[in-house]
Amino acid sequence: DQQVKQNSPSLSVQEGRISILNCDYTNSMFDYFLWYKKYPAEGPTFLISISSIKDKNEDGRFTVFLNKSAKHLSLHIVPSQPGDSAVYFCAASGSGSARQLTFGSGTQLTVLP
Amino acid sequence: DTGVSQDPRHKITKRGQNVTFRCDPISEHNRLYWYRQTLGQGPEFLTYFQNEAQLEKSRLLSDRFSAERPKGSFSTLEIQRTEQGDSAMYLCASSRTSGGINEQFFGPGTRLTVL
Numbered sequence: 201d202q203q204v205k206q207n208s209p210s211l212s213v214q215e216g217r218i219s220i221l222n223c224d225y226t227n228s229m230f231d232y233f234l235w236y237k238k239y240p241a242e243g244p245t246f247l248i249s250i251s252s253i254k255d256k257n258e259d260g261r262f263t264v265f266l267n268k269s270a271k272h273l274s275l276h277i278v279p280s281q282p283g284d285s286a287v288y289f290c291a292a293s294g295s296g297s298a299r300q301l302t303f304g305s306g307t308q309l310t311v312l313p
Numbered sequence: 314d315t316g317v318s319q320d321p322r323h324k325i326t327k328r329g330q331n332v333t334f335r336c337d338p339i340s341e342h343n344r345l346y347w348y349r350q351t352l353g354q355g356p357e358f359l360t361y362f363q364n365e366a367q368l369e370k371s372r373l374l375s376d377r378f379s380a381e382r383p384k385g386s387f388s389t390l391e392i393q394r395t396e397q398g399d400s401a402m403y404l405c406a407s408s409r410t411s412g413g414i415n416e417q418f419f420g421p422g423t424r425l426t427v428l
């Protein structure tokens with residue numbers, strides 16, 4: 201039972217354009233959401249996060265939007281750069297004491313020069 | 314570099330052998346997590362320590378797996394009698410206790426191949 205889903209395994213975008221990565225979740229107990237970027241042979245690197253009490257969080261070129269009623273979040277990257285090419289994971293954290301992360305299966309973003 | 318480090322980066326072993334991995338978290342982080350990642354999937358939670366106490370284990374953590382964090386600093390993950398299905402990337406992450414977002418910092422992982 202996948203509680204966090206990323207339905208697009210891959211996405212290609214032209215350099216300078218907007219990249220939109222999507223994520224859906226089923227567990228309404230999740231209260232924080234995070235995006236990680238992963239390059240080959242490296243661990244995931246934290247990008248940006250959002251609390252469930254907000255609907256938008258922005259950090260430079262990266263913006264995360266949360267739609268709680270639809271249980272959907274998205275990551276926007278504007279403008280996209282070739283160095284953004286990586287696998288992007290959506291993750292969610294519940295309010296339990298461990299606060300472990302539940303990850304989606306990832307989206308491979310390729311930014312074409 | 315003060316990030317999370319893991320050793321070894323790669324391990325190849327034969328089925329039935331025991332293996333042990335080490336994780337050194339960021340020094341001021343009291344929370345430590347182990348995750349496992351297989352091809353095409355996101356990381357899956359295995360176990361969690363707060364300081365030296367192992368407070369939560371996933372059902373993925375069979376009795377062949379054991380983890381320790383003896384002094385609340387580094388941690389080890391041991392797999393006994395390895396099986397081919399144990400082949401995966403084993404990731405360690407650490408974070409600070411906070412009331413807010415639990416931003417976890419990941420190490421580079423240990424890639425295990427069981428022949």
